[in-house]
Structure formats: structure tokens, C-alpha cells
Amino acid sequence: MRVVIARCAARYTGRLSATLPLATRAIMVKADGSVLLHSDGGSYKPLNWMSPPCTLRITDPDADAAAGGARQLWVVQHAKTDDRLEIEIHEVIADTEHELGVDPGLIKDGVEAHLQELLAEQITLLGEGHTLVRREYPTAIGPVDILARDSIGRAVAVEVKRRGDIDGVEQLTRYLELLNRDPLLAPVQGVFAAQEIKPQARVLAEDRGIRCLVLDYESMKGAEDLSSRLF
Amino acid sequence: MRVVIARCAARYTGRLSATLPLATRAIMVKADGSVLLHSDGGSYKPLNWMSPPCTLRITDPDADAAAGGARQLWVVQHAKTDDRLEIEIHEVIADTEHELGVDPGLIKDGVEAHLQELLAEQITLLGEGHTLVRREYPTAIGPVDILARDSIGRAVAVEVKRRGDIDGVEQLTRYLELLNRDPLLAPVQGVFAAQEIKPQARVLAEDRGIRCLVLDYESMKGAEDLSSRLF
DNA sequence: CGTGCCAGGTGCCGT
């Protein structure tokens, strides 16, 4: 990985066009050729960047750019699209390179998959007497997170989300439409289950007869710990 | 901005939990206290990070960590939430700091806002005799990009996208449903306008009686330049 | 300040 601190200007063309006036920034060049142009604030997102696969070519600036103070021109060209990032280097303040090696990668915990797993285990959170049919129940347009039956055997389709947004309600609506075409399942009740349900999503869901269920991840995790301690 | 190359391990807790085994990585500490932990590949997204506002506190590792080889413990704590990033530094390979100053920021061109603006100006692209009612026409569930009237006064709701995907069709469908409840507007015709419309989105749109309109950004921009030259 | 929507989204996993 190469890190260059430089006064530079940049221009990106591709899916959109963007220009970056002259200023001091950090340029990170990764082993795969990808380039990140960071300012000293904002978020983790660079001001400009080029994702792999791409190649970096360093040349002399043309006469105009040189007259404007440019010392180098970096052209980062994407290998498959016509996305291109051009960086005009006016002054190099620091330039270091280090071998990092392959990263073992991140291990995550607590995402939607876990929430779905917990709800499947604690299926009666849907209501007294509910039983699990299966997780990831397949339909023509993709799997429903959870299919269950209520206490008197009626089908219940559940969409699990960490954050319950309008998109999720649309998704569940599409599944319900398909599931309701199956005479062995219809009529299928919909449940929109999330740690947090946005008001507009709730309105839309209830307008469509979909029940909303707010999940408490911590207490569900506690219940799991408790039940595992019983064995 | 401080850039440290170090052999390190990390742990994030907050919205989820994630751990990162020991490896050599680049750590970027920005002026606002935010921290980015980059590997030598992937995209612009760091392996772990902490967004501002947050504070970095550097301490000695506890006895266990020290026995495991840790030399420093970096704790990055978010100011408002309980998000926290802990980095165990085992070996510092490089450590540099530079003053970058405030960045003048990025100038973008060609995003959806501009496309919407151009279409509002060139509203007859919807068809002969169309007139603009307003951009960002408000509804209970959010603003419709463009509301117009056709040559004989019928309402037309337009959803503008750079890339026309199924989501956009769903969005427009929701708006149409609401707008059609307004007797002053109904019946409202839907137009899905995008630089590129995915086949599946086109099928869905046309199935719902929504007209698809492919926009040529370059030619629309050219028309704008021409009209501005007339003044 | 919450709420919805766009993003050069990126990444992961399925057909």
C-alpha cells in the first residue's frame, strides 16, 4: 500500500462527472491498483476513488497543466468500464509504501441473519401457539424469511429486518401476493418484524393488512442464552 | 491527518459486533477524530471505522493483551451512541502526521437532481403540449419528482431515475395510488423516466400502465446549453 | 431533529 500526501486536483468521469479543486489530500493506492482520495474529515467515504479492477498510469502533465503548477498526472482507468479518475499532483509532501499482505477479513455478529435465526427459535413471539414451517421458504421471486402457522393452522409469512423501512413492506407484499396463489397456503397472513419500524413503513404495512412486530434483539438473545443453559 | 501502518487487531461493538484478527493494516486518523482501518484491497470501504463525532484515547493494553503481544490500545468512542472501536496495536511500522486543512469539496455533475431539473425545463420531452405543474410535488408518503399536465390537461406523474430499476417502479406506483385518490388530479398517468431502464423494470411498469421514457442526458444538456446561449 | 430517498453506493449470494 502506497500513501501519498500531496497538493492535488482531481477529476472523475464515468457514471457522473466530478471535479475536485486544488488542495492537500491523502492518496491511498492499494495493492490491487485501486485509488482512494481522502480529505481530513468527512466520513469513511473518499472524496474520489477508483475501485478495482483498474490500472494507475503516472505521466508528465501536458503543457497547460504544467503551466498551472502540475508536476505529475495520475490516470486511474477502470479495466472494464470507461470510468476514469485523473489526479493532477502539484506538490508531493510525503510518499511512503508498505507491504501489508492479505487480510484475514472481518468476522461479524448480530446482523439480520441472526435476528431471523432467533425469531425462528422463538417463533411464539409471533403469537401463542405459532409453529415454524421453515426459514428461507422459497418462492418464485426469492425466499421468504420465515414461514409459520398460527395456533389454528393458518399460514403466516414473516419478513425480518433490522430496520423496518418501506422497501421491506414492498418486499413482503410481493411475497404475500405469490404465496396467496398457492391454494395449500392461502390465505397467508403477513408479519413485518424488525428491531425498529419507521412510521411510514408501519402505515403502509397496516394499510395492507400486514401486522407489525417490533423485535427486542437483546431480550431475544437473553432468551437464547437462557434456553441454551437448560441443556 | 495521521496515517499509521501497524500490525493490529480490532473489535467493533455497537449496531453489531465485529472482530478483526491480527494483521498488518493502514490506520487513518482524521482531524475530526474519525478513524479508518484499511486493508490493502477491497474497495473504498474500510474493514472497520468510526465516524465522527468521536474521540480517540490511546492507553496501555491490559495485562492479558500485553501478554499476547499488544503494545498499545486505541479506543475510539462515538460521542452520541455506544458505538466503539478498539484497536490493539502490536507493532507500529510507520507513523506519520500531516496538516491538510479544510477541503474545498467535491463538485458533482450528472446526478438525478440535474436530470430532474433538465426534464422539468424540457417538459415537452414527455410529449407535445405538456406543461410543468411543479417539481417535487408533495404527497403524504413523499414528493413525486415531477407533476405535469398533458396537452389536454390530464395529470402526469413522473419518477426520474438515473438507472431505472424495479424499486423506482414501485415508488411511482405508490405515488400514483395516492395521487389518484385526489379528485382534482385523478386519473393520473405515470411516466418512468431514466437514462437506462432495466428490462424487468420496464415489464413491471408497462404491466401497470406506466409509460417508460429513456432520457438522453448528453442531448438534454446540449439543449440546455443552446437555450442558455439565447439569453 | 426525525423521515424519506439517492448513491459513482459496495458486497454477498443466488440462478
Add this chain to the structure above:
DNA sequence: ACGGCACTTGGCACG
């Protein structure tokens, strides 16, 4: 390769 979908999504603009 394309499509669907989650993401510590982040970021912005508007009520």
C-alpha cells in the same frame, strides 16, 4: 454475468 438484497449502509434535503 445479472438480479435481488443487506449494509455499523452514508449522506442530503426537507418538513
